[in-house]
Every structure is written in C-alpha cells, then in structure tokens.
Amino acid sequence: MAAALEIADLSVVYGGANLALEGVTLDVPEGGFVALLGANGAGKSTTLKAISGLLRFENGQIRKGHIRYMGEDITRMPSHQLARRGILHVREGRFVFPSMSVEENLEAALFARGKRGPALAGDRYEEVFHYFPALRERRRSQAGYLSGGEQQMLAIGRALFAQPELLMVDEASLGLAPKIAAEIFAILKQINGERRLSILVVEQNVSLALKSAEYGYVLEAGQITEQGDSDTLMDRENLSRRYLGGARKDTEH
Numbered sequence: 397m398a399a400a401l402e403i404a405d406l407s408v409v410y411g412g413a414n415l416a417l418e419g420v421t422l423d424v425p426e427g428g429f430v431a432l433l434g435a436n437g438a439g440k441s442t443t444l445k446a447i448s449g450l451l452r453f454e455n456g457q458i459r460k461g462h463i464r465y466m467g468e469d470i471t472r473m474p475s476h477q478l479a480r481r482g483i484l485h486v487r488e489g490r491f492v493f494p495s496m497s498v499e500e501n502l503e504a505a506l507f508a509r510g511k512r513g514p515a516l517a518g519d520r521y522e523e524v525f526h527y528f529p530a531l532r533e534r535r536r537s538q539a540g541y542l543s544g545g546e547q548q549m550l551a552i553g554r555a556l557f558a559q560p561e562l563l564m565v566d567e568a569s570l571g572l573a574p575k576i577a578a579e580i581f582a583i584l585k586q587i588n589g590e591r592r593l594s595i596l597v598v599e600q601n602v603s604l605a606l607k608s609a610e611y612g613y614v615l616e617a618g619q620i621t622e623q624g625d626s627d628t629l630m631d632r633e634n635l636s637r638r639y640l641g642g643a644r645k646d647t648e649h
C-alpha cells in the first residue's frame with residue numbers, strides 16, 4: 397500500500413546539543429494503523445509534534461530529514477495548515493475544554509479544519525456518537541465532569557469530528573483502567589477499518605497497541621531500534637521488558 401506519511405532521516409534538537417530524535421525513518425501506509433512504541437523520553441511525542449508542526453512552540457528544531465504527506469513535503473508546514481489538510485493530533489494528556497460541554501468541545505474541532513460555525517455538524521455528531529456511545533449520553537455535560545476514559549474519548553472524538561485523513565494519538569491509554577484503554581484501542585481499530593483513515597498511535601503499552609496496530613516501530617533514545625508487523629513484534633519475547641523497562645508512567649501520577 398502507498399505511504400500516506402513518510403518520515404525520512406528525521407533529527408530533532410531542543411535547545412542543547414542532545415538529539416531528541418536521530419535519523420528517524422518511518423511510514424504510515426494509506427489507511428494503515430501504525431504504533432510507535434518506546435519508554436519515557438524516547439522521543440515519541442517529539443515525533444508526533446514534528447509531524448503536526450508543533451515543535452517550534454516547544455523550542456524544538458528539525459535539524460535534518462523530511463516529512464512527506466501524500467507525496468507533499470510538509471516538514472515546515474505550520475500546524476493550522478496541517479490540520480486543514482486533515483492531519484490531526486490528539487495530544488498527550490487528553491486535553492479537553494473543562495468548562496465547555498461535550499458538544500461544544502466537539503464543535504471546537506471545526507476551527508481546526510477552518511470551517512467556522514455549526515454547518516454540517518449534525519452528521520458529525522452522529523458519527524462521533526456512533527463510535528463513542530458514552531459521549532451521546534453526556535453530550536450536554538461539562539467536559540470537566542467526565543471520567544478520564546470519557547475525556548480521552550472526547551479528545552479523540554473531537555479529532556474525528558474534524559474528519560481527519562491522518563489521525564495521530566499520543567498515549568491514549570495513559571492513566572486509564574486496562575479495560576477502558578482496551579476499549580479505546582478497539583474503537584480506534586474499528587474507525588480505521590470503517591473509515592479507512594490512517595492512524596499513528598504512540599504508546600508505552602506495547603501489547604495493547606500491537607493488538608490494534610498492523611505494524612510497529614520501537615523508539616529508543618531517539619532512534620528506531622526495532623520494527624515489524626505487530627504479530628512479529630509481539631512474538632519477539634520480552635520486547636516490552638527489553639525496550640520499555642516495565643514501569644509505566646501513569647503509575648507516577
């Protein structure tokens with residue numbers, strides 16, 4: 397399958413001399429579901445920020461390499477322009493507007509695609525609520541009162557509302573009960589299958605991500621050290637122990 401997203405030899409620095417990413421090369425096929433795995437500080441979020449044009453707000457800099465989307469060089473395209481192209485990034489920490497209702501949070505996504513106002517919104521609500529029925533029941537509740545799982549669903553639902561072509565999700569499972577995290581990954585898989593949009597997830601939970609993704613990359617101290625089909629990676633015994641050190645960040649909160 398043709399690559400929707402192609403990252404070639406990407407290196408990133410923040411301020412000092414250390415490279416946060418060093419020669420990262422990865423592809424997301426059109427309609428594919430890819431997982432980027434790695435421990436704390438490996439450079440997973442940095443990779444997503446580089447793709448979605450957020451690095452300059454973080455004082456990060458692309459030293460070398462290219463990012464292409466559908467054949468077009470997007471390496472230095474600003475984030476609002478990328479969002480208009482349908483490249484949407486659900487950031488780490490399930491960011492929602494706490495004092496706004498679920499519906500208002502969803503509508504905020506229209507700004508991302510440059511379509512102001514509620515035009516066409518009806519069908520989009522149906523689509524989001526089809527995948528996340530829990531949100532339908534809470535549609536008029538303030539987002540700040542939702543459970544952690546529901547807030548994560550809302551953060552993903554908001555991106556979906558903007559009708560993405562490439563959906564990137566940073567640590568969807570963070571701080572959530574295993575059952576809820578599994579549910580969210582199953583929904584992402586369903587969306588990927590039914591909508592044929594391309595998905596790139598970042599995860600510390602290897603087995604969870606590889607159950608939904610077709611292909612995985614392991615990032616270690618800014619470099620890709622391992623990659624393969626999900627089944628192959630899963631079969632590599634002790635992958636999570638070798639690369640990910642076992643401890644999960646969400647236990648620290």
Ligand SMILES: Nc1ncnc2c1ncn2[C@@H]1O[C@H](COP(=O)(O)OP(=O)(O)OP(=O)(O)O)[C@@H](O)[C@H]1O
Pocket residue numbers: 410411416434435436437438439440441442443454455456488600645
């Ligand atoms: N804004 C920043 N300024 C300086 N250094 C940063 C910044 N953001 C990240 N870094 C550094 O870049 C490296 C990669 O960080 P990144 O956030 O991409 O890791 P990660 O794999 O997403 O980790 P985590 O699992 O903890 O979210 C780390 O060494 C981190 O300290």
Ligand SMILES: [Mg+2]
Pocket residue numbers: 440441442488566
């Ligand atoms: Mg991160």
